[in-house]
Amino acid sequence: MLTTSQKIYIVCIKRPIGFLGALVGLTLLSPIFLVTIILLFFANKNGWKGVFFTQKRPGKNEKIFKALKFKTMTDERDASGNLLPDADRLTKVGKFIRSTSIDELPQLINILKGDMAFIGPRPLLVKYLPLYSEEQHHRHDVTPGMSGWAQVNGRNNISWAKKFELDVYYVNHIGLVMDVKIFFTTIKKVLFREGINTTTGQSATMDYFDGTN
Numbered sequence: 001m002l003t004t005s006q007k008i009y010i011v012c013i014k015r016p017i018g019f020l021g022a023l024v025g026l027t028l029l030s031p032i033f034l035v036t037i038i039l040l041f042f043a044n045k046n047g048w049k050g051v052f053f054t055q056k057r058p059g060k061n062e063k064i065f066k067a068l069k070f071k072t073m074t075d076e077r078d079a080s081g082n083l084l085p086d087a088d089r090l091t092k093v094g095k096f097i098r099s100t101s102i103d104e105l106p107q108l109i110n111i112l113k114g115d116m117a118f119i120g121p122r123p124l125l126v127k128y129l130p131l132y133s134e135e136q137h138h139r140h141d142v143t144p145g146m147s148g149w150a151q152v153n154g155r156n157n158i159s160w161a162k163k164f165e166l167d168v169y170y171v172n173h174i175g176l177v178m179d180v181k182i183f184f185t186t187i188k189k190v191l192f193r194e195g196i197n198t199t200t201g202q203s204a205t206m207d208y209f210d211g212t213n
Contacts, residue, residue, distance in 0.1 A: 002141060006174050010142065013176065018118050022111035029105060036070055036102055043093040044074045052106060057123035060143045065115040067123060068106040072098050101190050107146050119179045120145025121167035132164075139167035142174060147186040149178070 002010075026033070037051050044050025053071040056064050072094030076084050083089065090098075097103045110116040116123070123144035132139075149170035150163040158166075170178065 002171070002174070009175055014117065014119075014179065015114070018111050019114075021118060022108040025105075025108050026112070029108075032102065033105065036097060036105075039093050040071060040097075043091045044071055046075055050074065056126050057144065058126055058129055058140060059115050059123060060140060062129060062137075062140045064126060065110070065113075067116070068109055070097055070103040070106055072103050104146055111146075114143070117143045117145045119147060119182045121148045121170060122146075122151060135168060136164045138171055139164060141171050147182060149182060152182055152185040152189065 040051045041047060050071055053069045054066045055069075057067045059065045072091070073086060073089040074091065076089055078084060094103075107116055111118060120143050121139040148167060150158070150166040153166055170182075
């Protein structure tokens with residue numbers, strides 16, 4: 001249960017800063033957006049369909065929204081019409097975009113819309129919702145984020161139970177100090193490419209999409 005002071009922080013500080021930050025980010029990073037779109041247009045061999053990838057995710061209060069991301073894999077299939085293994089569909093361009101977390105940048109649009117925030121529990125697949133315990137459902141008491149407390153505390157090196165524990169801990173302790181700490185820790189991990197999966201090229205701090213992306 002969020003306290004009155006936490007609710008005031010979210011409405012009066014966190015959301016306005018997030019909106020302005022996303023707006024500034026989209027403006028400053030527009031050249032990177034444009035170059036990435038052009039590269040993916042050709043690298044994924046599927047025209048405009050090969051540029052962006054969306055998935056339905058549960059947001060605040062488990063309201064479903066479409067999370068946006070740059071697509072880093074092709075849609076190539078075998079003779080039977082089945083998608084090829086991820087490793088075969090991940091292009092060199094896609095691997096670089098993943099390792100630098102550029103693939104996450106379109107989520108700035110989700111932040112502008114209010115579906116996401118810079119900091120918050122990472123939104124997981126909708127199909128997992130029925131599996132949550134009553135305590136774990138509280139991770140959806142706040143808006144999901146591009147990075148969260150679980151991501152900067154060993155995302156791929158801890159159990160699912162621990163990740164949920166960290167997510168709920170964040171909800172219970174949400175505030176300016178907590179958000180600033182996560183924000184700068186995330187930047188550090190991205191800049192120094194900490195936790196990069198050498199096979200997929202994906203940043204462990206940011207990875208959360210499943211499927212054809």
